[in-house]
Every structure is written in structure tokens, then in C-alpha cells.
Amino acid sequence: MTLPPAFWTYLKVVLLVALVPAIVGFVVVLAERRLMGFMQARLGPNRVGPQGTLQGLADLLKLVTKEDITPSRAEKAVHSLAPVLAVIPALTALSVIPFGPPVRVGRTVVPLWVADVNIGLLFLLAITSIGVYGIILGGWSSNNKYSLLGGLRSAAQLVSYEVPMGLALVSVLLMTRSLSLVQSVRRQEAMHLWFVFPGLLAFFIYFVAGVAETNRNPFDLPEAESELVSGFNTEYSGVKFAFFFLGEYTAMIIISCVAVTVFFGGWLPPFPNVKALEFLWQVPPALWFLAKVAAFLFAYIWFRSTFPRYRFDQLMALGWKWLIPLALTNILLVAFAILLTPGWTTGLVWLGWTLGVLFVLAYLAAKLRQKLARRERLAAEPHPVEG
């Protein structure tokens, strides 16, 4: 007897909804706290369970049993609705992410995604931008000036960073010729090319915008602990706070998942078509996917412990004056690379090489500039003290 396909879909939905919060609570948060501890010359939580592995459970219990306080003059209905609005779109967006190629279970072939929508990317952009409402409404309904400022900041920030993010993905569309995320992975396999190489600029823009979209350091202005106390979620506690928290971390995971899918070959191992490296296929493709996502989450954490925070107007300037023009230029670049050369792939490969070389040169130039600036500064110091 074979199980009806609907069974598998429901199972996957249930797994996603049940697993993602668990992964967020137990793995991502713990990893973040331990890694930041490591980077900051301290230990991080290591008391609850072996090596602090049960910290997530303890935090969850704390949040669930905590008194749920609604400020007396808050808009009560909206105040309760906002955290839900923050978390549901984030979880929904996960449904179009392909975690791996279809696997065979008994006689049925089960794809490792809930839905392969042919407008996948568009759906993702649309649904994730609904999450903004959660933050804006949460900030507004709390009837707290700091929350309001946080909400306003996030409204402006998220709306402006949607634009470069969408534009960056447009240039990927030119390479994929499909909005489907599954198609984008298959195309990368067929073209023997991860799109991050011709799409280096697009990837850079996408990731910067993604960090801004998820309100993470150095763009964590809506929360900005040292300025706005806790920003939009100042007045939230208990389960409602947990929802905001879950929403933010799930958004992080989605941004990483999409980056991996459209730029880093999704579930494909590195160099999937090289004969000598065929043994890499021995690792289940889903694990490759997860490993790549983990690398992105690590970058998020790394950013958080390295960078100071941008100021609001600087953030807007960065978005509108740099990222959007850059994204538009990038679309032109990719389009010309495709149109001016025979076939779809040749131009893209050339573009990849050019961008790669330019990137390395720019990196070296930046390093050199930094070194010179430092030398100049030290020379200007009145009486340099040796180390």
C-alpha cells in the first residue's frame, strides 16, 4: 500500500512547523551564544545540560511561564496580533525552500520541499515582507515612544532594503530563467556553475540587504538596545516576545536558505560535475544544504560580534545611494554578458572570472589602504608606545 501524496505534504508541513522552532531554540540560539562567547573571551551558557545544550529548553520554559503583560494603554488586539504576524509569514516562507533533491521512501518519491511553486522567489519576497507588519504594528500598538521609534525605523529600513534585495534577485533570474527555487538549483547543476560567481555583486547586495531585512547587526536599528531600550519589542514579554524572537531567527534562516539555493547551488556538493570529486555525493545532499546554511548563520553571528551599529540616516543612504544603483548596474552587466555572447553560459563564466579578479583586487586595495591609514595615524601619534 502506498501512502497518498497528501500525507507526505502534511507530514512535511508538520515537520517544518515543529522542527524549525526547535532548531531555532536549541541549535541556532545556543550556537550564537556559545560562538559569541568564544569570540568575546568568555564561555557563554554552559550550565543547563551538557555544554549548555538544554539552554534552549530552559529559555523556552522561562518564556512560556512568564507573565504576559500588556501595557494598560496599548491597543490590545493589535498588540496580540503583531507577534503572530511576525512569525507566520516567516514559517510559511520556508515551504518553498528545497532542502534537497527528491528522496525515495519505499516506492514513493518524496521531494524535500513542501511546494515547488513556479513563482517561488516572488512568493518568498511577498510573504517575507508581510513580516514587517508585525514589527510596525508591534511598535505602534505598545503605546511606548521607544517602541514607536523602533517601529518607524523598521518600516523605513525594511521597505527600502526590499528594493535592492529584489533587484539583486532579478539578475539571478536572468541566469535561471525561472522563478522556481528548485529550477534554480537544477540550472546551476546543468550549467556547471554556482551563480555566486557571475552573481558576485548580486550576492553581496542580496546578503547586505538580507542582514538589514532581518534587523541584525550592524543594521539592528529597530531594536538598537543602547538607543531605543529594546525598540519595537520593549513592551513584549513571555510568549509574545518568544514569537518575535522566533520570527527574527526564522527570517535569518530563510535569508540564508535563499542565498544558498540561488547562489551556492542549493543541495549540490562543491563541483558536482567533476569526476574526481564524485565521492562528495556520498554525503546526503540535504546535509550539504544544511552545512551551507550553517555557514551563513555563522556569518550572521560573526557580524554581530564584530561591527558597531549604523546610524539611521547612514543606513538609508547606504541602501538608496549605493545598493540600489549597484543592483541596477549589476542587472545590466548580467544582461549584457548573456546577450553579447553565444549561448547562456559563456558570458556568465567570463563575468564570473572578471568579477572574481576585480573582487580580489578590491580586497587587496582595501587592505592596503587600511594599512596606510594605520601607519599614517601611528606616525601622527605624539610618542608611540611600543607593544
Place this chain on the structure above:
Amino acid sequence: MEAALRAAAGTMSDDKISQAEKDEAAYFAERAKAAAARAAEASAVTGTPPTLFDVQEMELNFGPQHPSTHGVLRIVLKVDGEKILEAKPDVGYLHRGTEKLFETETYPMGVPHTDRMDYVAAATNNHAYCLTIEKLLAVEVPRRAQLIRVILDELQRLSSHLVWLGTSGIDLGAVTPFWYAFREREQILDFFEEYCGARLTLNCMRIGGLPFDLTPGWTERVAEFVDDLPARIDEYEQLLTDNRIWKKRTVGIGVISGEECIEWGLTGPVIRASGVEWDLRRAQPYECYEELDFVVPTRQNGDTYDRYIVRVQEMRQSVRIVRQCLERLEPGEIRGKVPRVIKPVAEEVYASVESPKGELGFYCVSNGSNKPYRMHVRPPSFINLQALPRLAKGHLVSDLVALIGTIDIVLGEVDR
């Protein structure tokens, strides 16, 4: 039963709570009415009906319970969006009447009270107080005590600047330097603990000298630490000094010229970052600073970035001073000839030291008894704080946080 329980627990009964809610509702209704009246008045003046796009000032209470006011500072802000139109610091939440306390206790009993003023730099507070009374009594402090005092002062300056570095980094969203800075501060506090048993409220100086001699091995450990420190300072600088975002957040923020600094009476790193080379250790040397070789770092722009650079360079100079003092240490007396009962002649004296925040002075009026008639403190934090409204005007709320950090205030000293 329930009422009895509530009464026992000291909580309000239901009808009292509902009364409180009614009162609150009435209060807010009144405020809304007043706001509507104001809007109507304004539109009557301009002759146009009120619209959604009228510029409205928002009053924002920044503190006293706010994570980055560095204590219980309250700033009443008038903001247009996030732009600051007016910032009014409201101080006094930590006022403990320290100046009055001095009058009620004998001269030696005053030292511990100074610990509680600038509580991240207790040694320099002790020092300024002792220096004032010594001036009143005309007592000579033995050389060994002078050197140890300078070592303690400079270690204290290092620890105070480390606290400043960490917290003002956090103010701008850079969390990691905080942990590095506090790692080193912890070591300095260990040295203090070994010397006088206390880590924060040190009470480590006495009128005429010091309470204790150094413990064996202390100087070697301190020497090792200060040899290590410049490399650690490089580490903090690596995270911040050339960082793009750090520069964007600090360069050109809160610019103040040297002349203005003098007019406001600002001292310490704030005035030195504006190009005025004013350091009491150099300008009016006390203890053995005269013979020590160190540079007073200055910068020209007078913005937040320059104040940051000046403080970091000061830390390096403190390392040099500690090294030199350690080299010069020789066995000897640690307390001068101070009478058992201190009864100075009726006189008025003022003495000051360069504390990490600026000029910390004590003005003492003696009437010939064993207690001061009047003791006045010149607290650098309080006087530097005056400049905040001037610095903050026209900047954004995010910059206000940077500015509170950059003038480096400690509310214990502001309010006393």
C-alpha cells in the same frame, strides 16, 4: 479571606485598583484635551486648519532608567522624528549629600566618602581629597608614597578608560570590545584587591600617605601586566579605530572648539581632543609627575572620534608612567608626619588632580576644628555634562547615546 491575604501581602484591593485605573484614564483624557486645545490654538495663530503633516515635537524621556545613560541620568528630549531639537539633562537621581557628609565627620573619615563619587575611579578621588587636606596641613608626603600613589592613579586611569571604552563601544553597538576591556580591567581590580582589599571603593590613600605598603611580588605582577597591555590596546584599536562604521558614527559628531571648551570649563580628554593641551599632571604637577616622562595627547577636531583617540593614547601614556614609577620605587616610609588628631588652622584651600574624567578638585574651608567647615567638590563629570545640550542639538537620538558615552560621565560624581 482573600482580602485579608491581600492586606497581609500589602497589595491593593480590587476597588483601589479600579480607582487607580479611573484616575489614570481621567489623567490621559485631560492630557488629550489639552493637546487638542494647543493644536487648535496653533492653527488659530497660523490661520490654517491642522493637518496630518504639521511638524510635531515629541517629548522623549531619555532615562533615568535607560540602558545607555551610564547610570541614572535623565535627559528630557524634544525631538522632531529622531532629530534632537533640545536636550535638557535632569540630574540629581543619585544625590547623596556627600559634600554635607564631609562636614559632619573628621578629616580622615572623609576619605571613604570620596570612593562613592566617581565609583569607577576611586583612587583619584582619594588622591584629590588627601592632597587638599595635606595642602591645608602643609604635610610632606614621603617619596615612596608619592610613587605608589601615582601608580595607583594611573592604574585607576587605565581601568576607568577601559570601562569607558567598553561601554561607549556598546552604546554604538560594538559589543565585543566591552568584553576585552573588562577582561583587562578585572586584572587591574585584582591588583587593587591585593593592595587594599577592595576592588571598587578602594579607600586606598590616607592623609599624609598610604594605609599599607605594597605586598611582596605586587610590583612584578603589575610590571608584567603593563608590559602586556599595549598589545591588548592594539587589539581594541583593531576592532574600532579604522572600522568604517565606527568612524561614520563618531567623526564629526558633537564637535566643540577649544575656546568653547574653555568657556564651558570642560577639562580632561574632552578639552584635549579640541586641541588644548591642558593636563593638570603637566600644568600644575603634583606628587612626582614633574620628573616623569610622558606626553599629553591632543587632537584638533574636537569630535567624538578624536575624544576616542585621545583616551586610547592616554592609556598608552599611563602604561609608560606606571613603568617609570615602578623603576623608581625604593623602600622607604609610606606616611608623612601627620598629627594623631587633625585640627588644621582656619584656612581655605583648593587642590585638584587630573582624574580620568578631567580636573577633580576639592575646596576645603577649615574653621580650626577637627571637621571641615565646608567642603566643595569640583566634579569633572558634572561640569563636562553641561556641554551635552550644546553638543547634542541637531544630532539624532543615536548620536546622543554616542555623546553621553564620549563625555564619559559617572552619575555618582555628577550628583554626589
